[in-house]
Amino acid sequence: MINMWETWCGPCVNEMPDLQRLYTNYKSRGFLILGATASEKSEIRSTVRSLGVTYPIIMRNYQFNKFDTGYVPTTVFIDGDGYVLSSEPYVGGRSYAEWERILLSYLK
Amino acid sequence: MDNKRKLLIQSLAALVQNADFRGFFSGRVSGAATKKVCVPGLNCYSCPSAVGACPIGSLQSSLSSFSFRVPYYIIGLLIFFGALLGRAVCGFLCPFGLLQDLLHKIPFFKKIKTFKADKYLRFIKYAVLIFGVIILPVFIKLTPVFCKYLCPSGTLAGLLLAFSDTKLFALFGGRFMWKACILGIITLASVIIYRPFCKYLCPLGAFYAPFNKVSLLQIKTDAEKCTNCKACFRACDMCVDPSLHPDSTECIRCGKCISACPEGAIHYSTLLSKGASLQNNKMKTAEVEYEQEEKAGTD
Numbered sequence: 001m002i003n004m005w006e007t008w009c010g011p012c013v014n015e016m017p018d019l020q021r022l023y024t025n026y027k028s029r030g031f032l033i034l035g036a037t038a039s040e041k042s043e044i045r046s047t048v049r050s051l052g053v054t055y056p057i058i059m060r061n062y063q064f065n066k067f068d069t070g071y072v073p074t075t076v077f078i079d080g081d082g083y084v085l086s087s088e089p090y091v092g093g094r095s096y097a098e099w100e101r102i103l104l105s106y107l108k
Numbered sequence: 109m110d111n112k113r114k115l116l117i118q119s120l121a122a123l124v125q126n127a128d129f130r131g132f133f134s135g136r137v138s139g140a141a142t143k144k145v146c147v148p149g150l151n152c153y154s155c156p157s158a159v160g161a162c163p164i165g166s167l168q169s170s171l172s173s174f175s176f177r178v179p180y181y182i183i184g185l186l187i188f189f190g191a192l193l194g195r196a197v198c199g200f201l202c203p204f205g206l207l208q209d210l211l212h213k214i215p216f217f218k219k220i221k222t223f224k225a226d227k228y229l230r231f232i233k234y235a236v237l238i239f240g241v242i243i244l245p246v247f248i249k250l251t252p253v254f255c256k257y258l259c260p261s262g263t264l265a266g267l268l269l270a271f272s273d274t275k276l277f278a279l280f281g282g283r284f285m286w287k288a289c290i291l292g293i294i295t296l297a298s299v300i301i302y303r304p305f306c307k308y309l310c311p312l313g314a315f316y317a318p319f320n321k322v323s324l325l326q327i328k329t330d331a332e333k334c335t336n337c338k339a340c341f342r343a344c345d346m347c348v349d350p351s352l353h354p355d356s357t358e359c360i361r362c363g364k365c366i367s368a369c370p371e372g373a374i375h376y377s378t379l380l381s382k383g384a385s386l387q388n389n390k391m392k393t394a395e396v397e398y399e400q401e402e403k404a405g406t407d
Contacts, residue, residue: 008256010154010269011137013279038250043281050278060250062174070173071166072250091144093137 004074007039007047011093012073016051018096023055036060122203131156135273148189149202152265156272168252172245190316194323198313199360204261211298222347229308237311260291302345317357326377327354333373343368
């Protein structure tokens with residue numbers, strides 16, 4: 001899962017604890033979350049520390065254009081061979097139950 | 109329009125735009141399917157109960173994305189609201205406008221209606237729209253400048269979200285403190301001055317303002333009935349004189365002038381019946397100016 005987020009975005013930081021829970025529960029099945037952001041590094045560090053996020057955070061740049069919807073959070077799923085799984089990116093924050101349902105549909 | 113009816117419409121509009129109360133209990137931003145739709149007023153997407161998207165936030169998000177695309181949907185929707193209602197959106201449908209209205213009801217020993225720099229400060233909102241919402245977000249990628257550094261509605265939404273999910277308080281840093289100061293100043297100023305945010309800072313109000321001249325909903329002053337007593341001007345909290353400028357860009361169509369007019373000369377109307385009214389008003393303006401000149405000449 002590539003989750004594009006920003007530190008100033010309420011729905012983004014709001015769903016991050018749920019994403020962390022999802023990562024903790026499913027990483028044993030090969031599930032990985034990459035949080036992609038263009039925010040300032042100091043703000044990223046304090047946000048990640050405060051929310052207890054342990055999944056990798058990467059810097060977002062123009063290479064993410066193909067997934068860009070103009071909104072954050074935007075999330076896409078990519079399989080182990082590099083194929084994009086979702087026909088449309090997921091726009092907006094979701095609850096743990098919603099993300100789990102989506103994830104399980106891909107893990108099947 | 110009486111004040112109670114206006115307040116009822118405003119409250120209903122605010123409730124409709126914030127109908128998902130579950131967010132306040134779950135500490136989650138509402139994920140309603142309707143969030144793809146922009147609401148007409150300033151109502152932050154991040155408010156736990158918001159069921160729609162803020163048009164100003166959406167506009168900046170689109171303009172500041174890495175892959176630039178013209179946000180036809182948002183601009184089209186804003187033009188639609190503007191063409192239909194003009195700044196009546198501010199007067200009746202904006203939840204942040206309602207909040208300022210309620211704050212202004214708090215008694216204070218001195219309420220300020222206008223002051224020297226008032227009319228100049230009102231231009232700031234156009235600068236906020238042009239620079240904070242359009243130009244800067246286009247050039248500074250992934251940075252909705254108005255939302256990030258100024259919007260008090262967003263700050264309020266952030267606070268509400270943090271009260272619903274207290275661990276978010278730990279994320280509040282310097283920028284949030286800056287925005288909290290702005291919200292504090294606007295809150296205090298709203299007690300003393302009527303709708304300071306709408307008058308001086310709101311980019312959405314700036315967008316809708318020019319539509320007052322061409323929107324379907326209009327306020328019409330009947331020059332035949334008008335006695336030029338200025339009761340409407342005295343009643344107007346936005347300092348508009350509807351007897352002379354019923355289509356002023358500052359008018360939020362609240363209808364206080366309609367209630368205040370002892371002759372029943374002012375009423376809501378549509379653009380279709382505006383021609384005669386404008387002509388009458390122009391004649392009236394000329395008449396008043398002539399009378400004033402004549403008076404000055406006699407003196």
